[in-house]
Each structure stands twice: as structure tokens, then as C-alpha cells.
Amino acid sequence: MVIDMVKMPPEVQEVINKQSPVPVATADPDGKPNVVFVGFLRIVDDETIQIADNFFDKTAANMEANPQVSIVGYDGKKSFQVKGRVEIVTEGPVYEDVKAWVHAKSKALPAKAAVVMHVEEVYDAMYGPDAGKRIT
Numbered sequence: 001m002v003i004d005m006v007k008m009p010p011e012v013q014e015v016i017n018k019q020s021p022v023p024v025a026t027a028d029p030d031g032k033p034n035v036v037f038v039g040f041l042r043i044v045d046d047e048t049i050q051i052a053d054n055f056f057d058k059t060a061a062n063m064e065a066n067p068q069v070s071i072v073g074y075d076g077k078k079s080f081q082v083k084g085r086v087e088i089v090t091e092g093p094v095y096e097d098v099k100a101w102v103h104a105k106s107k108a109l110p111a112k113a114a115v116v117m118h119v120e121e122v123y124d125a126m127y128g129p130d131a132g133k134r135i136t
């Protein structure tokens, strides 16, 4: 997979870290959009976000068919939209790490997969003059 990764600036990471639950948007192969709330979402480095799939249904099918996702955060002062591509990981150290994070909250959660989002685009999503402008 060829991915044009970009780095999330610190202020973007701060806003996403404070957003909970995080809206996660996907699209099916016909372009029909789908959005869900996600509690298990964390930034692991400047370019990478991990999401735990516990209950994804349309979201999982969409990610399989079309890896492009978008999330948005708002902290009362700033808002950012982050887009990227996901990999679905169901074994190995990354999966085990995500499973441990989920099971630390509740052993009852299925931790079906780790979704690794590689950040490709970041936009200002605050109302005002910079609304919609690409940041990275």
C-alpha cells in the first residue's frame, strides 16, 4: 500500500485527544456515507491513529471495501478534520496491544480488530475565515 502520510501538528493532536467519543466516517463502494461514534481511538504517533473495532458492522464492511476514513474533533475553541487510510489488523503485536487496551477497560468487549489509520490530510474545521483550509 502506498500512503502519503502527513504529520498531525500538536494542536491537532490535542483537539483529537480531547474529543470523546470521536465521530468516524466511512463510505461504501457507492459513496454512501456512514458515521459512528468511537470511544476507543488514540493517537500513537504524529502520523498514526489506532481505533478498536468492537462493534463495527457497516463501518467494518466499508473499511474493507474502501479504506478512506475521516474523523473530526472540536474542543470549544478549535476544530480539525483528519482524513486517512486504514489497515485492519487481526493478529500480531499491534493487534495484541489494542486488545490489551480494550480489555483493560472491559474484558467483555470483543476487540475484533485493530484499525490502524495512517493520516494523509488535516483540515481546519472551525467556523470562520479558515474553515475548510488544509493544514497539512
Ligand SMILES: Cc1cc2nc3c(=O)[nH]c(=O)nc-3n(C[C@H](O)[C@H](O)[C@H](O)COP(=O)(O)O)c2cc1C
Pocket (backbone or CB within 6 Å): 021, 034, 035, 036, 037, 038, 039, 040, 041, 052, 053, 054, 055, 056, 057, 058, 059, 060
Ligand atoms: C459513545 C459510543 C462509543 C462507541 N465506541 C465504539 C468503539 O470504540 N468501537 C466500536 O467498535 N464501536 C463503538 N461504538 C459503536 C458504534 O458507534 C456503532 O454502533 C457500530 O459501529 C455499528 O454501526 P455501523 O453499522 O455503522 O458500523 C460506540 C458507540 C457509542 C454510542
